[in-house]
Amino acid sequence: MKVELLPDERVDMLYNDDVHIIQSKNVFSFSLDAVLLANFAQPRKGGRGLTVDLGTGNGAVALFMAHKVTGNIVGVEIQERLADMAKRSVMMNDLTDKIRIINADMRDIFDDIRPGSADMVVSNPPYFSIDNDQTIIHENEHYAIARHEIMADLELVIYTAKKLLKNKAHFYMVHRPDRLFEILATLQKNHLSPKRIQFVYPKAGEPANVLLIDAIKDGKLSGAQILPPIITHNQDDTYTDAVWSIYEGRQQHE
Template identity: 45%
Template structure:
């Protein structure tokens, strides 16, 4: 245990997948958005190749490993987060399936290959770059949340460069960026095919957007039923409980 953890890191359970993940309250912990994207994205079940961009501490590759036997590559710019992800992969004995690369998402296809992958997932930074004085004091979190090193358009372009023709690319973002993400997808040969809005609870505005496109696909967008995170009593809805814990009420 001492060798696998560093500093204030802890091992958290991914209950639905029966896996563990290394997290740090001062450096990085994954959010519900990672869970939502991992459950939303299409993945080939038996074989194939998947890339997760902006992988952070490796949550999405770990989630996806429970759904598929495909090879998964996680790309993370920050060395500390990539190292956490690598150690989580090792702890769960998933080295045969998951590779974590510490590298820039921009032009990552130069490194791992163009148009070779069945599925690309991406949980990119949501917020525009801002002055240093206004950023979250934790640099790791600021880089993960703000477009300091990666813009939305750059993330979409890189995803398209990786996806093979007919491959699927899925993003999680904020509803306020819907037109930006659709515009960027279409400019990069990714035709939006499925979209789902996530709401904190019924009666509230959507605060999360899930969208999936197909490389060189034909126009035919399906808007899926809304996903509500909490019930009126503040407890998770049945669908979200299933995602997080693998159980239903």
């Protein structure tokens, strides 16, 4: 479906050009993290149930996951501009019967999404906490809200995921390794048990800079797996074959 673009917008394509997404340099665009999260998430039973994407931004994760699930996806985004871009991207991909975008604070979504109704929740939340003078916030409001915990912090995202999920359903999140222990503590506080953790490294021999985590609601604390690492770049700064396979939609989960 053809949609109207604003003057500052462009259309990027992914998965061998099967997915079209509206982007703008003036708002926060999706990154490799969103692609990694969509690849990491493993829908149960063919994804027939409801999937919720908290902090969907311009709809990237929801769009990237549409081919993995047979059920509906709801994307929640507090920023009106990004929610509008997401809605138009959904239209562009002819997915309005599968993906719905809600422009709302995640505190206020439970009239639209019944608590305990989601089979899967995914999130690529703001990574950086607000700690007074130690945090430098980007001057662009759209970037600041997307990167920093201004509108939604880790506690809110994880609590909301817990409230949305059915018993034994899964929450998938991408975040930063330097907040790993805070993430694990907050998951446990909300009765979400980590089951799969994967670290992502910018290059071989460098510290991890991305964390992927899969947690189950009301699951046992035992049985967690640390998956093999993902290395995103070769020494010449090109993407590794593993990352290209994810970008092109060739990689399937084990």
